[in-house]
Amino acid sequence: EPEVTQTPSHQVTQMGQEVILRCVPISNHLYFYWYRQILGQKVEFLVSFYNNEISEKSEIFDDQFSVERPDGSNFTLKIRSTKLEDSAMYFCASSEVAGVGEQFFGPGTRLTVL
Amino acid sequence: RKEVEQDPGPFNVPEGATVAFNCTYSNSASQSFFWYRQDCRKEPKLLMSVYSSGNEDGRFTAQLNRASQYISLLIRDSKLSDSATYLCVVNGMNRDDKIIFGKGTRLHILP
Numbered sequence: 001e002p003e004v005t006q007t008p009s010h011q012v013t014q015m016g017q018e019v020i021l022r023c024v025p026i027s028n029h030l031y032f033y034w035y036r037q038i039l040g041q042k043v044e045f046l047v048s049f050y051n052n053e054i055s056e057k058s059e060i061f062d063d064q065f066s067v068e069r070p071d072g073s074n075f076t077l078k079i080r081s082t083k084l085e086d087s088a089m090y091f092c093a094s095s096e097v098a099g100v101g102e103q104f105f106g107p108g109t110r111l112t113v114l
Numbered sequence: 115r116k117e118v119e120q121d122p123g124p125f126n127v128p129e130g131a132t133v134a135f136n137c138t139y140s141n142s143a144s145q146s147f148f149w150y151r152q153d154c155r156k157e158p159k160l161l162m163s164v165y166s167s168g169n170e171d172g173r174f175t176a177q178l179n180r181a182s183q184y185i186s187l188l189i190r191d192s193k194l195s196d197s198a199t200y201l202c203v204v205n206g207m208n209r210d211d212k213i214i215f216g217k218g219t220r221l222h223i224l225p
Binding site for chain 1: 148152212
């Protein structure tokens with residue numbers, strides 16, 4: 001069964017450093033998403049991406065965040081200057097159809113900012 | 115009012131019992147509704163979409179009440195493996211509207 005994969009599974013970084021979280025969506029999916037979940041909190045939408053551009057972003061997704069699809073398979077989330085409060089689980093998801101369709105989630109990357 | 119609200123639980127339910135939880139949403143223009151399941155420290159996985167007419171998948175039944183702006187999930191003959199957090203997910207009117215997750219309802223099935 002096709003699945004979304006994410007690397008690394010755990011990333012530890014110093015405050016102020018840049019991190020890149022990587023995702024490989026399901027190959028025939030066209031819509032890609034990033035979410036975050038702070039420990040014990042709800043899953044929060046960050047950004048959706050379609051046709052090589054951002055289609056929707058939340059207020060959390062400020063200038064320190066960016067997304068990119070550098071090639072035909074990878075979808076990345078970059079956090080430019082990490083803050084302590086960026087520590088969370090980051091989930092990538094993909095879907096065939098926007099909004100109404102099932103989103104398939106990757107296993108997540110646990111980001112720890114020290 | 116929170117955009118998507120759920121009773122956090124936990125619901126402690128004996129195996130074999132029936133359990134139901136509701137989720138309320140604030141945006142009356144919301145069009146798409148889902149129940150996801152999340153196991154501890156794992157990713158959310160779609161349990162079922164919620165259709166206007168209500169829908170059933172085995173032991174699981176989902177209902178939508180647009181007038182009162184809530185969706186519900188009923189689990190019959192609960193199994194130990196049903197223990198998880200159940201996330202209510204709501205999407206807006208446009209395809210690009212952000213998807214909003216509820217905080218989840220924790221369910222513990224007791225042997």
